[in-house]
Amino acid sequence: MDRASSNLVELRGLKVAFDGVRVLHGIDLNVGRGEAVGLVGESGCGKSVTWLAALGLLPGKASVTGSVRLDGQELVGGPREVYEQVRGGRIAMIFQDPSSSLNPVLRIGRQIVEALSLHRGLRGDPARREALRLLDMVGIPDARRRFDLYPHEFSGGQCQRLMIAMALAGEPDLLIADEPTTALDATIQAQILDLLIQLRAETGMATVFISHDLGAVSQVCERVCVMYAGRIVEEGSVAQLFSEPRHPYTRGLFDAIPRIDGPRHRLIPIPGTVPNPRHLPEGCSFSPRCFRAVEACRSERPALETSADGRQLACLRPVPANEPVERRTRVIEDMLQ
Amino acid sequence: MIRFVAVRLLRALVTIFAVVTFAFVVLRMSGDPAQVMLGPDVPQEAVDAFRRSWGLDQPLWVQYLAYVKSIFTGDFGVSMRDKASALDLVLQRVPATLQLTLPALLLKLVLGIPAGVYAALHRQSFADRGVILLAVLGFTIPSFVMGLLLVLIFAVILGVLPSGGQDTWVHGILPTITMSIGGIGILARFSRSAMIEVMGQPYIRTASAKGLKWPDVVWNHALPNAAVPIVTIVGFMVGSLIAGAVVVESIFSWPGIGRLLIVSVGNRDLAVVQCILLIIAATMVVSNLVVDLLYGWLDPRLRSNAAH
Numbered sequence: 061m062d063r064a065s066s067n068l069v070e071l072r073g074l075k076v077a078f079d080g081v082r083v084l085h086g087i088d089l090n091v092g093r094g095e096a097v098g099l100v101g102e103s104g105c106g107k108s109v110t111w112l113a114a115l116g117l118l119p120g121k122a123s124v125t126g127s128v129r130l131d132g133q134e135l136v137g138g139p140r141e142v143y144e145q146v147r148g149g150r151i152a153m154i155f156q157d158p159s160s161s162l163n164p165v166l167r168i169g170r171q172i173v174e175a176l177s178l179h180r181g182l183r184g185d186p187a188r189r190e191a192l193r194l195l196d197m198v199g200i201p202d203a204r205r206r207f208d209l210y211p212h213e214f215s216g217g218q219c220q221r222l223m224i225a226m227a228l229a230g231e232p233d234l235l236i237a238d239e240p241t242t243a244l245d246a247t248i249q250a251q252i253l254d255l256l257i258q259l260r261a262e263t264g265m266a267t268v269f270i271s272h273d274l275g276a277v278s279q280v281c282e283r284v285c286v287m288y289a290g291r292i293v294e295e296g297s298v299a300q301l302f303s304e305p306r307h308p309y310t311r312g313l314f315d316a317i318p319r320i321d322g323p324r325h326r327l328i329p330i331p332g333t334v335p336n337p338r339h340l341p342e343g344c345s346f347s348p349r350c351f352r353a354v355e356a357c358r359s360e361r362p363a364l365e366t367s368a369d370g371r372q373l374a375c376l377r378p379v380p381a382n383e384p385v386e387r388r389t390r391v392i393e394d395m396l397q
Numbered sequence: 398m399i400r401f402v403a404v405r406l407l408r409a410l411v412t413i414f415a416v417v418t419f420a421f422v423v424l425r426m427s428g429d430p431a432q433v434m435l436g437p438d439v440p441q442e443a444v445d446a447f448r449r450s451w452g453l454d455q456p457l458w459v460q461y462l463a464y465v466k467s468i469f470t471g472d473f474g475v476s477m478r479d480k481a482s483a484l485d486l487v488l489q490r491v492p493a494t495l496q497l498t499l500p501a502l503l504l505k506l507v508l509g510i511p512a513g514v515y516a517a518l519h520r521q522s523f524a525d526r527g528v529i530l531l532a533v534l535g536f537t538i539p540s541f542v543m544g545l546l547l548v549l550i551f552a553v554i555l556g557v558l559p560s561g562g563q564d565t566w567v568h569g570i571l572p573t574i575t576m577s578i579g580g581i582g583i584l585a586r587f588s589r590s591a592m593i594e595v596m597g598q599p600y601i602r603t604a605s606a607k608g609l610k611w612p613d614v615v616w617n618h619a620l621p622n623a624a625v626p627i628v629t630i631v632g633f634m635v636g637s638l639i640a641g642a643v644v645v646e647s648i649f650s651w652p653g654i655g656r657l658l659i660v661s662v663g664n665r666d667l668a669v670v671q672c673i674l675l676i677i678a679a680t681m682v683v684s685n686l687v688v689d690l691l692y693g694w695l696d697p698r699l700r701s702n703a704a705h
């Protein structure tokens with residue numbers, strides 16, 4: 061009961077398979093009330109699938125097992141109605157490609173009013189007024205005049221604002237933002253991030269922020285989860301992970317960011333590619349690409365364990381604490397020569 | 398918008414004109430009406446007199462100009478056989494044809510579209526496979542084979558339905574079914590694939606993520622999008638309301654335009670054939686035009702493109 065009241069959402073052993081191929085291998089993750097959690101990792105590691113599964117939004121061929129609890133209530137395996145009550149009203153989700161996420165043949169005003177009538181029973185004039193207030197809140201200029209326009213008459217950034225307005229319509233406790241800025245250009249990205257930060261401050265809703273952009277994650281979130289090949293490999297506060305990444309994969313993600321500050325840093329991509337979920341390597345899935353891999357890594361899979369400083373880590377040979385970033389750079393440069 | 402309609406109208410007129418011209422030339426190159434009408438053993442003078450009286454002795458282009466001119470004055474010529482106005486002859490047959498094709502169209506719509514949508518929403522299910530199989534059968538079996546098969550079963554073997562004629566509405570059952578089966582199959586397959594395509598779109602996921610009940614997702618978000626491609630096919634079917642009757646009317650001796658066309662081609666009754674082809678072309682072109690306008694109504698993206 062205590063746990064249920066401290067965490068809004070708890071994922072336990074969440075597994076997903078498509079046509080018998082497992083892509084998610086047991087995710088354990090908590091989201092507290094009002095908390096902002098970042099989810100990072102390369103393309104295909106299961107970030108979207110995790111939350112689509114939690115909301116029951118995966119296609120029928122996906123098999124989902126494990127547990128997803130919202131305020132202690134189990135969702136997995138429940139009837140469709142259980143999910144329908146959670147979606148939008150308790151947990152809202154916005155997506156990577158805002159322009160194609162809005163229905164092209166329906167007026168945007170109607171799409172927002174639909175959510176308002178569904179979750180708050182608003183209809184007619186009050187619904188319209190509330191929709192205009194939301195549009196104003198997410199920064200759509202001249203909302204009154206544009207209420208009856210169609211999605212293609214808005215830019216990508218504005219479509220994402222519309223998606224956010226629609227998400228806010230249900231006054232959710234949690235907003236899942238799945239790479240909300242990836243399809244947008246840099247200045248618009250910054251604006252949408254600011255909007256998300258501001259809305260969270262105003263409404264107190266928790267946020268799960270899925271992103272490739274570690275910088276954006278550090279702006280929006282307090283806590284970060286790093287995923288690789290369908291597992292969480294490191295998890296801790298933004299401060300912990302950003303000052304001292306211990307998992308070689310997390311470390312690799314940082315080294316792959318071009319930086320303007322700091323001495324002579326070069327951009328070092330992680331060698332190799334994400335494994336195909338059909339043919340995961342034995343042992344640690346990251347071992348073929350890992351600069352710290354040892355023989356044991358190829359046979360033994362490291363479990364996610366809490367380390368002394370409170371972070372969670374799944375690695376047999378983590379990067380030593382306090383190792384300066386240059387050291388790894390040199391290792392890689394040696395390897396390349 | 399006005400420019401959009403004007404351009405389409407102009408294109409429509411050009412199409413009709415091309416069909417008319419083509420029919421005119423081909424008909425005159427492919428056999429001499431005098432021979433067919435008068436029979437093989439008449440004296441040459443009679444043939445010459447016949448040709449003179451119908452203007453067939455003139456050069457082709459003179460005949461053509463005269464024909465086009467008379468069309469613009471609303472004169473579609475006179476039947477060589479009945480000596481009556483070709484247009485009147487053809488229009489008299491229209492109701493009979495529509496008696497078959499309109500119910501057939503209705504059947505295609507009310508059976509084809511729901512079957513396709515249902516199959517799309519229950520993919521890989523027994524019903525889905527059944528719909529696919531029936532759809533393939535429906536549109537691969539030619540309508541004359543289908544017609545003969547139905548006659549064999551229901552008229553010859555079971556003896557429950559008449560095999561031809563137009564005496565009562567019961568006589569219309571077999572021809573209507575024959576005419577609709579292929580269309581039901583085509584519409585079912587088309588609606589199915591349109592619906593599958595739409596159901597995979599991100600905005601459908603958004604609609605579910607919003608908390609909408611499943612039927613509302615389908616009705617309010619998926620179907621309006623799937624309607625665009627479905628309307629194309631329906632428009633095509635409406636366009637062939639008359640042309641589609643030719644084969645079936647012949648099998649079931651149904652006195653509609655289709656049968657008139659077959660008979661008139663046999664007789665080289667030029668004015669009648671030309672008049673029918675003109676009407677067929679006009680229905681197709683008009684329904685295309687309506688479909689184009691419907692697109693704009695169904696899909697706001699096309700509307701704003703067309704406005705430019």
Ligand SMILES: Nc1ncnc2c1ncn2[C@@H]1O[C@H](COP(=O)(O)OP(=O)(O)OP(=O)(O)O)[C@@H](O)[C@H]1O
Pocket residue numbers: 078083101102103104105106107108109110119337
């Ligand atoms: N509908 C689906 N059918 C089959 N496989 C899928 C489906 N959706 C996702 N997958 C697979 O699941 C794995 C995880 O995909 P997911 O979309 O969660 O990755 P992601 O971390 O969100 O990546 P990205 O950053 O590209 O969005 C991938 O291997 C992907 O191919």
Ligand code: SF4
Pocket residue numbers: 307308309344345346347348350351352353354357362374375376377378
């Ligand atoms: S377990 Fe081994 S291979 Fe995996 S990340 Fe740690 S060091 Fe690298």
Ligand SMILES: [Mg+2]
Pocket residue numbers: 107108109238239
């Ligand atoms: Mg994703």
